Amino acid sequence: MTGTAAKKVGVAGVGLCTPGFRTMEAFLAGTADNSLPPAKGELLDKRNRRRASPQTKATADAYSEALQQSQLDPSTVASVFGSALGEATTMIGLLDQIWKADSMLSPMRFATSVHNAAAGVVSIATENRGFTTSLGADHNTPATALLEGIAVALAHDTPVIVACGDEAAPVGLVGKDNGWGTLAVAVALVPQELASPEMIKITVPTAATATHHGASELLIPDDVSRPLSINPSIGMLDLAVAVARKRTGVLRLDRGAGRGFCTELTR
Amino acid sequence: MFKQLPPVALTGYSLCNALGGTLADVRQGLYDGRSGLADSPVPVPFSTAAGAVTAALPDLPSELEPWSTRTAQIAMLLLGQMEPQLQKLRERYRPERIALVLGTSTGGADVTEKSYKKFVEQGSLPKGYDFWKQHTYGAVLHVVSELSGARGPAWMVSTACTSSAKPFATAQRLIAADMADAVIVGGIDTLCSMTLLGFFCLDALSDKPCRPFGHKRTGISIGEGGGLVILERDGDAMALLEGVGESSDAYHISAPHPEGDGAKAAMQRALNMAGCKPSDIDHVNAHGTGTPLNDSAEAKAISSLLGDEVPVVSTKGYMGHTLGGAGATEAGLAVLALNEGWLPPSLGAEPRDATITLNIPTTRTTGNFNRVLSNSFAFGGNNVSVLLRSV
Numbered sequence: 169m170t171g172t173a174a175k176k177v178g179v180a181g182v183g184l185c186t187p188g189f190r191t192m193e194a195f196l197a198g199t200a201d202n203s204l205p206p207a208k209g210e211l212l213d214k215r216n217r218r219r220a221s222p223q224t225k226a227t228a229d230a231y232s233e234a235l236q237q238s239q240l241d242p243s244t245v246a247s248v249f250g251s252a253l254g255e256a257t258t259m260i261g262l263l264d265q266i267w268k269a270d271s272m273l274s275p276m277r278f279a280t281s282v283h284n285a286a287a288g289v290v291s292i293a294t295e296n297r298g299f300t301t302s303l304g305a306d307h308n309t310p311a312t313a314l315l316e317g318i319a320v321a322l323a324h325d326t327p328v329i330v331a332c333g334d335e336a337a338p339v340g341l342v343g344k345d346n347g348w349g350t351l352a353v354a355v356a357l358v359p360q361e362l363a364s365p366e367m368i369k370i371t372v373p374t375a376a377t378a379t380h381h382g383a384s385e386l387l388i389p390d391d392v393s394r395p396l397s398i399n400p401s402i403g404m405l406d407l408a409v410a411v412a413r414k415r416t417g418v419l420r421l422d423r424g425a426g427r428g429f430c431t432e433l434t435r
Numbered sequence: 436m437f438k439q440l441p442p443v444a445l446t447g448y449s450l451c452n453a454l455g456g457t458l459a460d461v462r463q464g465l466y467d468g469r470s471g472l473a474d475s476p477v478p479v480p481f482s483t484a485a486g487a488v489t490a491a492l493p494d495l496p497s498e499l500e501p502w503s504t505r506t507a508q509i510a511m512l513l514l515g516q517m518e519p520q521l522q523k524l525r526e527r528y529r530p531e532r533i534a535l536v537l538g539t540s541t542g543g544a545d546v547t548e549k550s551y552k553k554f555v556e557q558g559s560l561p562k563g564y565d566f567w568k569q570h571t572y573g574a575v576l577h578v579v580s581e582l583s584g585a586r587g588p589a590w591m592v593s594t595a596c597t598s599s600a601k602p603f604a605t606a607q608r609l610i611a612a613d614m615a616d617a618v619i620v621g622g623i624d625t626l627c628s629m630t631l632l633g634f635f636c637l638d639a640l641s642d643k644p645c646r647p648f649g650h651k652r653t654g655i656s657i658g659e660g661g662g663l664v665i666l667e668r669d670g671d672a673m674a675l676l677e678g679v680g681e682s683s684d685a686y687h688i689s690a691p692h693p694e695g696d697g698a699k700a701a702m703q704r705a706l707n708m709a710g711c712k713p714s715d716i717d718h719v720n721a722h723g724t725g726t727p728l729n730d731s732a733e734a735k736a737i738s739s740l741l742g743d744e745v746p747v748v749s750t751k752g753y754m755g756h757t758l759g760g761a762g763a764t765e766a767g768l769a770v771l772a773l774n775e776g777w778l779p780p781s782l783g784a785e786p787r788d789a790t791i792t793l794n795i796p797t798t799r800t801t802g803n804f805n806r807v808l809s810n811s812f813a814f815g816g817n818n819v820s821v822l823l824r825s826v
Contacts, residue, residue, distance in 0.1 A: 278633035279689035283593030288815025306573030312590035323608040
């Protein structure tokens with residue numbers, strides 16, 4: 169797209185939840201703690217936490233960290249939730265009930281099988297009656313979630329939290345060799361006018377190749393394990409890490425698996 | 436509070452549902468007051484009516500054959516109806532400035548649930564099943580992108596029953612922020628066992644054709660199909676998208692706020708975004724699913740914000756609740772009301788529920804409709820109200 173290159177938003181906070189790491193700070197330190205229990209979903213109220221899938225809990229944890237870091241108002245901040253497959257494990261659980269147990273479905277499992285389950289329970293927990301949405305676009309999910317979030321920020325001059333996550337791959341459907349690990353990452357975006365000078369700013373992602381961004385350095389993402397590197401949400405992790413490390417340059421948001429959307433990080 | 440955005444031009448739309456595979460078929464069904472609901476073609480261990488698409492669906496071109504699913508075929512049928520408008524769109528804008536924002540709730544669930552049955556029974560997925568080409572959201576996006584020529588960013592909104600209403604808001608934002616010049620929006624869902632069983636287990640499924648706002652309403656009838664809509668910065672508008680209100684109930688994952696607070700907030704925000712007053716609204720295409728709770732909450736919301744004079748119609752008695760396809764379908768029906776000046780009867784609303792005081796026409800009604808709200812509400816407490824104006 170043209171006409172958007174100069175438009176930027178500030179990144180006011182980041183958050184992460186993946187097995188072995190509970191926070192972005194822990195991830196940056198690089199020492200995994202494999203004794204950690206699965207994501208807790210501490211942001212959620214007790215009832216919804218009990219019913220939430222591991223993916224919803226991980227997304228809520230990452231969202232919560234980005235929210236705290238950015239100090240945005242939880243009851244009003246807009247939110248975008250991206251996931252390539254959404255509640256895939258919950259869906260497979262329903263299919264097992266249909267085809268293996270030959271029984272009726274669990275009403276609560278059905279209600280939480282929707283792609284926007286995380287968005288719904290986070291809005292309930294934060295008493296946020298404002299804007300939220302959920303979307304997916306396979307390996308372009310991080311880029312398109314950012315596009316949706318940046319459009320909200322630019323069109324309405326308002327902050328927005330963009331959270332992306334995909335749970336461990338349903339290997340029965342994608343194949344054992346293609347299994348990825350659970351990952352949830354969030355970034356808090358603010359309109360440029362509200363961004364402080366020290367914040368990293370990002371441009372509207374475009375599908376132009378990195379070289380079209382001019383002389384800016386192409387950022388090389390940190391090494392991560394293969395199961396993490398093929399998670400459809402990996403681009404959001406690469407962005408959050410680059411922001412946390414205060415790197416500048418052009419970042420591809422899909423590690424080669426999508427259409428090649430890139431964003432430029434600047435001071 | 437989201438600020439006011441410039442209106443965008445709606446330059447084309449297409450529909451496909453249980454009433455037929457073309458806009459003309461759907462229009463005629465509504466005009467005749469004919470329901471397309473019938474016994475569910477998907478085998479389930481209970482009785483229910485469903486809105487199945489019975490129109491002949493086209494075969495995808497050979498190069499897209501691996502992506503061939505019922506959803507993709509419906510998408511191709513919908514695109515074919517709009518080809519003249521799509522051609523103008525391609526002439527007017529560079530392909531990368533045309534974005535694609537669709538919505539779905541079920542995605543490829545119909546294909547996967549059948550394939551998974553074989554996996555359970557025989558230990559392997561059927562030959563020809565490809566998760567990435569038939570199940571995921573990217574699959575349908577690829578087909579629509581290839582067939583329409585849109586090469587801008589593409590994504591699928593999935594917020595249950597508001598999935599194809601929210602893309603209208605996204606399109607208005609993308610155009611306002613100069614991130615696109617045009618956006619193809621809409622959405623499609625198809626019938627599958629999982630949704631029928633799921634709503635049955637929630638005690639929200641009607642065994643007979645649904646009766647929105649009626650005294651005898653007992654639940655929803657699921658339908659399939661959807662609609663596609665072209666929204667542009669400017670162009671030969673059939674209607675204007677003036678505003679979209681979006682809200683969250685922050686109340687319950689699957690039940691609406693009993694007083695319809697979230698629904699009312701969505702409608703109020705649509706008015707605010709368009710710079711309109713409640714008295715500017717001439718008609719509401721209600722979400723009107725036919726469940727006792729949903730209709731009661733929506734009726735309270737409409738009554739409290741707009742009063743009891745404005746005609747309110749639910750069209751779900753004609754084609755069922757098309758879930759992720761409902762928002763685009765009903766926005767299309769709102770355009771029909773704006774352009775033709777008549778409303779179909781709200782099927783099933785007689786005998787009336789005495790607690791609902793809205794003006795719900797049960798015969799075909801003519802009038803001058805300049806502004807219409809189209810409501811969509813969803814699991815997760817997600818609410819959308821789309822405000823369209825005549826030109």
